[in-house]
Amino acid sequence: MPARSGRTVRDLRRENRAAVLQRLYFDGPLSRLALGPAIGLSSGSVSNVVAELVAEGLVEEAGSVDSAGGRPRTLLRVSPAGGRMIGVDIGETRVRVELFDLTLTELARTERALSTAETDRHARYDVAVVVGHVQDGIAEVLRRAGVPAERLLGVGIGVPGIVEHTPQDGAVVHGQTIGWNGVPLERLLRESGTLPASVPYRIDNGAKTLGQAEMWFGAGRGARSAVFVLFGSGVGASVISEDMGPGRAVEWGHLTVRVRGRRCRCGTLGCLEAYAGAEALLDRWREAGGTPPEGTHEETALTAMLAAAYPDDADTEPDRTALAVLEETAEYLGAGFADLINLFQPERILVGGWAGLQLGSRFLDEVKSHATAYALRHPAARTRIDLGRLGPEAVTVGAAVLPLADFFARGGRRPQERPSAPAPAWQTAIRDRVTS
Template identity: 55%
Template sequence: MHRKLTVRDLRAGNRARVLRALYFDRPRSRQELAGTTGLSQASVSNVVGELISDGLVVEAGQVESDGGRPRVLLRVNPAFAAVVGVDVGETHVLVEVFDLTLRRLAEATLPMEPDAYSVDEVARRVLDGLDRCLRESGVGDVLGVGIGVPGAVEHGLVHAQTVGWRGVALERLLRDGTDLPLFLDNGANTLGQAEAWFGAGRGTADAVIALIGSGVGAGVIAGGVLYRGSSGGAGEWGHTTVALDGRPCRCGARGCLEAYIGASGVVDRYRAVRSDVPAEQEAALAALVADRSPVAAEVLAETARYAGLGIANLINLFNPSRVIVGGWAGLLLGARILDDVRAEAAHHALHRPFEQASITLCELGPESVALGAATLPVAEFLAVGGVRRKTATRVP
């Protein structure tokens, strides 16, 4: 039995429509908002009056109208509240503070030892970075903290097999150090949402964002909605098998795509053919991309073959209009091998789905997982018409 909509539900829905129109588009007049949202002029005026009274919407100048008074333009107030985005990477934790329109105000990078990846250490670094950034930015009102993590998030617990996390209570540990609302999701999903909102995925309802770093994952956007699967574990593209009984993967299986195109696997192969490779992973990958020797070319060619095969699988499975390659390693590698990746994908993908899909690089840079994480509290805020979550509700 469907619950009957109340006046409060309708008002919240109207607020959400107006807020989203102002958030994702240029400043608009009341008249333009009526056309964009499908609401009546009277409804728009009532909603805008509430949002201005709440401090959520402010005037943004005027525009001339045809024969009448100039129209007042409106926009979301960036200073209404701050949001925080956190990228729990495999070599560092990045914490960034943004205003409500996601302009960066402060950031802190806290290195992690890849071989000592304990949830307690991660929690300490997140809280330390949060404290530093809030002090540096001087913000006093925070809407929420979004956190992109490796692995799947289910009922506040993180399952990340490649780093040895099996249902770890990261959220509960963070709750000991902050009472801010927390939003956890897989890092590939947060990257996908950032690109869908502001980057290469904008304007399409069906896209796959391929995150290539030390590990490999994917965010799948289907019908304009991020697809998470039954328990949040969708998008583990890096652990699809591309070689039966192939190279060992960190997850314990063999032949996973991650073992062939993840930064760790690529750098290991480079070190096997050169003795002067830098010790630090990112520096090693950058050296490979810059290396014009035949042995480096062979490593890159093999990486392109497997990346193209993996992307072809994504195209055949999801029929996206865009495949967007991101992550720090994906952007480094893509600058050198993207054309080869496209050619390999064309060889393996079904012809018609491949013709309909573009393969491109992320537009928001290598650190957009944190930006995407910051969209998590904003997305909930917009969806409910600008109502604040007062307490955390996701601690199991």
């Protein structure tokens, strides 16, 4: 029976289930009595919804708490065994795959290295190789944890580049810096048969998945708007304007910061990424006469650069070349942050990614100073710039949040195929008219 707003009773029940699950997930354990006022439902409605969720194994008891003069109140929480999700990070040097329970406790993980010996970045990201790594990684974590694939709520994947969702191929990735031009990643994974058709793939930009994780569980909690900056070999960002919203990825690393400047790995000139990404930082240090360690991963080389510029021993003279490159980079980043402040006026700008956390711990205050100097005063005064809290591997957590968000939106129901319906009569009539 439809409600006046156009919503059906089924819609209202789904929304009530979603409200209970989300409140218990983020603020639980809670009693039934506390749940009602928190989500605006009557005690009867809460009892009915909780009974359903307990019967389905999604909610469980978690002890009790004394009440004022009455019987102890039973506390409820989301059951960790209520579902499983996989998060995948297609990163700069490896493909990381993690299996989580419903409360995002890690159950198994594996990594597949991308060939850093490849001088051609496009060859390193050969589509068939990456798809194979994802398939093998999914199979391995399921096998290690003894979890049947049918129990998965979904697989979330964070990728570099722009993700377009199409009716024919699902998620299509446009990753210019890695040579992916319209790669139908979702279709390729689906065709592999690694997972049953009932298990959805959710694919999105890696900076966006990081932002979602930090907004839900990290430094973004409580903010109404935030920008999350992801630093690795390159630079990306995502903008989120509501705490449970999905946000959107922005190609911030490819804003022009210097006309006719350095060649960026995307092919154009003067991008922020050509000055601020880890790959560019090491190249600039080398070009200025520095000596980055050869034959090591970028993570190790960047650590060496920071140690040279900011030695722990007070008696050791800093590497002036490395220090000059980093100080110039701080100004570029400050100007880039000012653009984000002026464009989006966020409450917070949060820095994450393996390179971002390394860099930020050393010169974030300097970046803040430049951002304040370049930005408009009013929005800059209201924006806090800080480091993310979820560590350098947060992209996999954010990727796992993608199917978790769908799970909440469905009120804890598992994905179901929509029944096919006959086409309207006019479509058949018009088709017959055209083909006759």
